[in-house]
Amino acid sequence: MVNPTIQRRRLGLALKRARERAGKTQDEAAVVIDAAASKISRIELGQSGIKLTDLGLLLDLYGVRNDEAESLRELARAGRQRGRWSSYRNAVPDWFRQYLDLEGDASEIRWYQPEVIPGILQIEPYIRAMNATAHARSATEDTDRQVTVRLERQSILRDTGPELGFILSESALRRNIGDPDIMRSQLMHLAEVGKQANVTIQVYPFGAQTYETASFNFIILRFGEDSSSDVIYVETFTDADYLDRPDAVRAYTRLWDRLRAAALGPVESRRLILRMAGDLKRQQT
Structure with a gap:
């Protein structure tokens, strides 16, 4: 079973690396998706999922293309599933x-x-x-x-x-x-x-x-x-x-x-x- 929390963490880490590689700040990324910088921080820490439309905007900002971009979209889809422990809320x-x-x-x-x-x-x-x-x-x-x-x-x-x-x-x-x-x-x-x-x-x-x-x-x-x-x-x-x-x-x-x-x-x-x-x-x- 795919663990959504792990997928969110993998996505967050990849987005953080892409942002830093592109020389962008969390504030700049937040402006693109019309959110607070804290939202970018939560995404990068794997504490929050991300809409595919917002992900596309960030990928464009960071210059991520082709296979790498599609791989991150797959992680985003997997990260939106419910975790194993959700029934113990x-x-x-x-x-x-x-x-x-x-x-x-x-x-x-x-x-x-x-x-x-x-x-x-x-x-x-x-x-x-x-x-x-x-x-x-x-x-x-x-x-x-x-x-x-x-x-x-x-x-x-x-x-x-x-x-x-x-x-x-x-x-x-x-x-x-x-x-x-x-x-x-x-x-x-x-x-x-x-x-x-x-x-x-x-x-x-x-x-x-x-x-x-x-x-x-x-x-x-x-x-x-x-x-x-x-x-x-x-x-x-x-x-x-x-x-x-x-x-x-x-x-x-x-x-x-x-x-x-x-x-x-x-x-x-x-x-x-x-x-x-x-x-x-x-x-x-």
Whole structure:
């Protein structure tokens, strides 16, 4: 199935490159289609579709012709379809549905998480315990749909899925979500998933001998071998930022590399996770 979000991102990136190649500004492009410069920005970020008539005007402005122009028209048509997650509109906000589409088509995902277990690594009891705390007044139906979304996302954990790298702060593993039995099951699940060939889990321990750290989570998404299409996803309480500027991508990639170097290796990390799970089991006896 063609992912419309990915097609919009590909179109936006291609239009941005064509505009810059033509020496045009976003303001100049906006005048041509009788829109605000922010509209051009949303199109180039893949956050908004574009009418074919407006696309034709931009292609003329940028001097894009023949096969290249037709290829961009095809991307625009594909980008107007509904995404896979559109049926979850009530349970998932717009800004996060875009991430879900990107996550599903990424060839490589690098995920740094300092406070809780990443969503695609969570078991159902852990998800429900988190929801019970964060959304105490949420309807049961909404909670069920949110759980369904999170569990469906875990299909990318299959062996033929993307390359997945996780760096988890030790605090994310020690923060009690639910009862000790839930936490022990969650930790055992992490240890099991970490054995997969395409999954690497590293723990950033309290005793790391470095000052390098980040108090916020971020995700680096890559699509194929072309790093110029990398996206950095940084989530806030009510919104998210999708960063694709080369300088931002380079900065976050360097941060990831430093965090990975400071974290325990995969084997040491798995031993620590299993040791924590064993400690929880002994506490229950």
